[in-house]
Amino acid sequence: MDMVIQPTGGLRGTVTVPGDKSISHRAVMIGALAEGETLIYNFLPGEDCLSTINCFRKLGVVIEGPAEGMVRVIGRGLAGLQEPGDVLDAGNSGTTMRLALGILAGQKFFSVITGDDSLRRRPMARVTEPLRLMGAHIEGRQGGRLAPLAVHGGKLRPICYNSPVASAQVKSAVLFAGLFAQGDTVVSEPHRSRDHTERMLRHFGAELEADDKSVRVKGLPRLTGQVIKVPGDISSAAFLLVAACVSPGSDLTITGVGLNPARSGIIDALSEMGADITLQNLREEGGEPVGDIRVRSAVKLTGVKLGGEIIPRLIDEVPVLAVAAALAEGKTEIRDAAELKVKESNRIASTARLLSGFGASVEELADGLSIKGVRSLNGCACESGGDHRIAMAAAVAGLLASGQTLVRGSDCIDISFPGFKNVLESISL
Numbered sequence: 518m519d520m521v522i523q524p525t526g527g528l529r530g531t532v533t534v535p536g537d538k539s540i541s542h543r544a545v546m547i548g549a550l551a552e553g554e555t556l557i558y559n560f561l562p563g564e565d566c567l568s569t570i571n572c573f574r575k576l577g578v579v580i581e582g583p584a585e586g587m588v589r590v591i592g593r594g595l596a597g598l599q600e601p602g603d604v605l606d607a608g609n610s611g612t613t614m615r616l617a618l619g620i621l622a623g624q625k626f627f628s629v630i631t632g633d634d635s636l637r638r639r640p641m642a643r644v645t646e647p648l649r650l651m652g653a654h655i656e657g658r659q660g661g662r663l664a665p666l667a668v669h670g671g672k673l674r675p676i677c678y679n680s681p682v683a684s685a686q687v688k689s690a691v692l693f694a695g696l697f698a699q700g701d702t703v704v705s706e707p708h709r710s711r712d713h714t715e716r717m718l719r720h721f722g723a724e725l726e727a728d729d730k731s732v733r734v735k736g737l738p739r740l741t742g743q744v745i746k747v748p749g750d751i752s753s754a755a756f757l758l759v760a761a762c763v764s765p766g767s768d769l770t771i772t773g774v775g776l777n778p779a780r781s782g783i784i785d786a787l788s789e790m791g792a793d794i795t796l797q798n799l800r801e802e803g804g805e806p807v808g809d810i811r812v813r814s815a816v817k818l819t820g821v822k823l824g825g826e827i828i829p830r831l832i833d834e835v836p837v838l839a840v841a842a843a844l845a846e847g848k849t850e851i852r853d854a855a856e857l858k859v860k861e862s863n864r865i866a867s868t869a870r871l872l873s874g875f876g877a878s879v880e881e882l883a884d885g886l887s888i889k890g891v892r893s894l895n896g897c898a899c900e901s902g903g904d905h906r907i908a909m910a911a912a913v914a915g916l917l918a919s920g921q922t923l924v925r926g927s928d929c930i931d932i933s934f935p936g937f938k939n940v941l942e943s944i945s946l
């Protein structure tokens with residue numbers, strides 16, 4: 518499907534964005550392992566989260582919905598999953614595959630998990646290695662580095678795992694496996710990644726301690742079904758934030774957005790660039806910080822240097838942040854972001870290609886991007902390459918460019934932000 522985008526005269530009004538993808542996945546998975554019913558409100562009906570629901574249905578879990586934003590999970594308890602009669606399909610979702618592997622590692626039965634072309638190219642050794650150390654038997658292409666992966670799970674032992682990458686998916690897979698091991702499982706990482714798993718496990722009754730760089734979970738907890746209200750996804754809000762910052766005449770409020778500090782790097786980065794962003798109505802819901810974000814057109818955005826600890830806090834927002842950088846004054850450098858190469862596409866290459874098509878001045882670095890701001894972008898025809906974040910970054914660039922933009926292959930936006938085009942149309946002048 519192609520999406521046509523015209524230049525915007527500013528973004529105005531009050532909107533919500535769909536539920537957080539990371540939290541929606543985890544609510545289904547932890548709900549499945551809990552005893553009793555879990556009700557999930559504002560569940561993200563994006564394709565990735567539907568893949569999680571499908572996988573857990575095949576594991577014998579009764580899951581109703583999503584219907585009007587609500588999902589009901591009838592938990593089976595820690596020992597209640599059943600052997601799937603067929604291959605589990607994680608679709609395009611790295612989170613589904615990696616987190617599910619942590620759970621499958623702890624099951625006595627045999628299972629196979631696969632995904633689409635993109636997911637079958639993404640690195641899985643980062644989870645299969647620690648899960649093998651815990652005692653799981655996992656086979657796959659290239660010695661277990663690539664899906665499809667076959668898992669003979671069973672009795673696991675706890676480990677102290679020092680992850681070489683700051684990845685919430687690796688951390689969560691090991692913590693989930695740790696639920697099935699007697700004793701304490703510890704995971705540490707070079708920088709702190711998003712901590713939704715830790716927060717939600719605690720909410721369901723697990724014993725968990727965390728400090729700056731490590732997390733410890735006690736095995737064999739009794740998890741109890743909960744009511745979860747999923748906040749709006751800051752990664753989806755990011756597209757609207759950038760469009761509103763850069764286009765003159767904007768005054769936009771996005772209500773009920775998750776503001777977990779491990780996810781809010783985009784607000785810090787844009788603010789450092791000179792954006793006019795205020796946070797209002799700050800509160801906590803279900804153990805997650807939530808608030809409303811008001812963004813007005815910036816007088817001027819200036820280039821920044823980003824690297825180190827902020828990178829995991831804005832990793833999925835780099836493509837759209839690069840659009841802001843392309844129109845900022847001076848140079849922006851994003852380093853320490855080599856992880857972008859192993860997302861749905863190589864996002865260093867795909868972001869550089871996208872921006873070049875709009876006439877931006879961008880250079881690919883081994884671990885990031887260097888972008889020199891230009892006065893204006895020119896609308897163009899571009900390709901999503903099947904990557905939802907690239908498709909939406911392209912749409913935002915189109916809103917800020919002169920002339921018309923055509924985004925080819927925009928259907929992949931439904932992976933994380935169903936209704937994106939309608940939301941844009943409702944706020945764009």
Ligand SMILES: O=C(O)C1=C[C@@H](OP(=O)(O)O)[C@@H](O)[C@H](O)C1
Pocket residue numbers: 538539540612683684685686687689710711832833856
């Ligand atoms: O745990 C999660 O929900 C996610 C973690 C991040 O991936 P990594 O753990 O690979 O960094 C992120 O890019 C992805 O969109 C969602």
Ligand SMILES: C=C(OP(=O)(O)O)C(=O)O
Pocket residue numbers: 565609610611612613833860861906933
């Ligand atoms: C990288 C992403 O997701 P996942 O790893 O779950 O495919 C994303 O949503 O940008």
